[in-house]
Amino acid sequence: MMHVLDHISLEFLEGEMVCLLGPSGCGKSTLLRIIAGFDTPASGEVTIDGEKVRGPSPHHIFVFQHSGLLPWMTVWQNVELGVRNVGDVRARGEIIQENIDMVDLTGFEQHYPYQLSGGMQRRAELARALAANPDVLIMDEPFNGLDFLSHMKIREEIVNMHELLRKTTLVVTHDIDDALLMGDRVVVMSGRPAQVTLNRQLDFPHPRDPKKNTVLGDARDELFLMLGVSYAI
Ligand SMILES: Nc1ncnc2c1ncn2[C@@H]1O[C@H](COP(=O)(O)OP(=O)(O)OP(=O)(O)O)[C@@H](O)[C@H]1O
Numbered sequence: 602m603m604h605v606l607d608h609i610s611l612e613f614l615e616g617e618m619v620c621l622l623g624p625s626g627c628g629k630s631t632l633l634r635i636i637a638g639f640d641t642p643a644s645g646e647v648t649i650d651g652e653k654v655r656g657p658s659p660h661h662i663f664v665f666q667h668s669g670l671l672p673w674m675t676v677w678q679n680v681e682l683g684v685r686n687v688g689d690v691r692a693r694g695e696i697i698q699e700n701i702d703m704v705d706l707t708g709f710e711q712h713y714p715y716q717l718s719g720g721m722q723r724r725a726e727l728a729r730a731l732a733a734n735p736d737v738l739i740m741d742e743p744f745n746g747l748d749f750l751s752h753m754k755i756r757e758e759i760v761n762m763h764e765l766l767r768k769t770t771l772v773v774t775h776d777i778d779d780a781l782l783m784g785d786r787v788v789v790m791s792g793r794p795a796q797v798t799l800n801r802q803l804d805f806p807h808p809r810d811p812k813k814n815t816v817l818g819d820a821r822d823e824l825f826l827m828l829g830v831s832y833a834i
């Protein structure tokens with residue numbers, strides 16, 4: 602059996618956005634799967650408000666997955682999947698519309714995923730995750746496969762949404778700038794068997810610019826060094 606995670610102990614505060622960085626294959630997705638209850642750790646446990654997570658529960662923890670839209674369903678129907686637990690049809694409709702509006706997809710309710718650009722699809726996925734209104738939102742590399750501009754735009758939107766809703770959010774990313782520009786805190790994991798090598802608060806107001814803020818710039822250099830890159834542009 603492969604030893605992937607080693608003595609990982611992390612605490613997430615309500616409302617904060619934590620970004621998790623680490624080399625490829627170190628166990629970030631594994632850790633997310635354990636937190637979300639999809640996998641059981643060989644030892645240790647995950648608790649939310651003192652209660653042990655015993656299995657997947659989308660209303661407690663929702664994992665934002667890209668390419669998760671069902672191609673035979675419209676944007677509206679896909680978002681509706683997140684709110685199946687709301688019995689009242691009118692209330693459900695309001696939640697769906699509210700979240701579609703929030704991600705700027707008003708007017709695309711009856712479109713199918715193939716009729717949307719990659720960035721719009723990602724927005725629809727985000728609307729579904731937000732509509733589910735989970736206690737914790739988990740995002741595993743949410744910008745994967747997006748072009749540069751869509752990446753920047755959706756990143757900004759996620760930051761704005763987080764400022765507005767203050768939902769406890771855990772984001773795994775390969776991108777140091779994503780972590781620096783988004784996180785209230787950044788956690789770095791080492792190579793396998795992964796341990797936490799840095800757990801740092803990032804108390805900087807948004808929007809952030811590491812080129813203008815020297816403390817943030819220094820933190821950026823340090824993160825690159827920790828991840829094995831000595832000269833980062
Ligand atoms: N389905 C699987 N079967 C066997 N081993 C796996 C499987 N998934 C992951 N692993 C092993 O567990 C380790 C951790 O994988 P994990 O996907 O958690 O890494 P990661 O940090 O998310 O990597 P990446 O940044 O590339 O997404 C890997 O090194 C791999 O060897």
Ligand SMILES: [Mg+2]
Pocket residue numbers: 629630631741
């Ligand atoms: Mg991964």
